[in-house]
Amino acid sequence: MKIDLTGKTALVTGSTSGIGHAIAKGLAATGAQVVVNGRSQGKVDAAITAITKAVPGAKVKGVAADVSTAEGCNALASALPEVDILINNAGIFEPKGFFDIPDEDWTRFFEVNVMSGIRLSRAYMQGMLKRNWGRIVFISSESGLNIPGEMIHYGMTKTAQLAISRGLAELTKGTAVTVNSVLPGPTMSEGVETFVKDLAKQNGQSVEEAASNFVKQHRSTSLIQRFATVEEIANMVVYVSSKEASVTNGAALRAEGGIVQTIA
Structure with missing residues (x-):
């Protein structure tokens, strides 16, 4: 299978490092126009340089914006009015005992991990439906199914992403737009x-x-x-973003190394 996304524009939030960076690089290798996103212009520029070095001929640009805020999401959507592929990857985690997690941490985790994807899906999904093609992928986690005792607030946000993803998929009925989640496990x-x-x-x-x-x-x-390596997770995301994944919709796709002990 040769995945070709030439002519498609893909936005990957939180893509200056980690899984997001690997996804951006993987999508660039398919011919997509990739938009890198991070909070600082310096990190965005460095990520663009790294991707163009790794993928000769890559079509990459960047938008610096803090997607943990409504203002940042609005600025990003203004700078980039339309995308064909939206990867809601931006996220934070922190091991912390439940009794030590203050209200502001719960709010911060929800804003970064959940509201960023909600706001950007709201900004871009109607255009995808109008054009009758699009891909939205939420980078959730196996922690959304197996809530980790050491970071319950993180697990809560990852479960929320699964609910949002499935709900948005219901809005795509009869179209060529898909919305899915990918659930990585521990990734280096x-x-x-x-x-x-x-x-x-x-x-x-x-x-x-x-x-x-x-x-x-x-x-x-x-x-x-x-x-897992970041590239192993990116491989799944690139496939779900492809034209070939046209019948995969409303799914929570596990890339967690078999941690979740269920067959569904």
């Missing part, structure tokens, strides 16, 4: 790598040992028994 992005390095330092372990022990202790049902 830059932010997670920092977290694992801190664990290694605290426990006097190598990074490899700390990563292996984390999966065994906190995600013991994993079938692959390791962290």
Whole structure:
């Protein structure tokens, strides 16, 4: 299968690093015009440089905007009035005990992880329906199904994304627009790598040992028994964004290494 998205414009939020950056690079390799997004112009410019270096001939531009706010989402939509593919990837996580999570953290997580996708879907989905083609993908998490005790507020936002994604998919009935979620498991992005390095330092372990022990202790049902790479998650997202994925709609697609112990 050769995925060709030439002529399509794809916006990937939070794509200056991590899974989002890998998705942007993967989409650029299909010929899509990719729009990188991050909060600072410097990081956006650096991401564009990295993608054009990795993918010769890539069509990439960037918009710096903080999608955790209504103002930032409005600024992004003003700078980029139409997209064919929207990847709602921007997100934050932080391990913290339930009794230590203040109200403002719950609000902040909801604004970044949930409201960003709601606002941008509202801005772009009607255009997709009018043109009768489009892809919206929410980057959720297996934590939306297996709520982690160490970060319940994060799990809550990932469950919310699943509900929103399915609800939006219902609005596409009879069209060539699809809305899906992808559920990564533990993935070795830059932010997670920092977290694992801190664990290694605290426990006097190598990074490899700390990563292996984390999966065994906190995600013991994993079938692959390791962290995924950002590219492995991006592969799923690129497919779901493709023309070939035309009958995949309203789905929660697991890319979590078999952590979730169900067959559906």
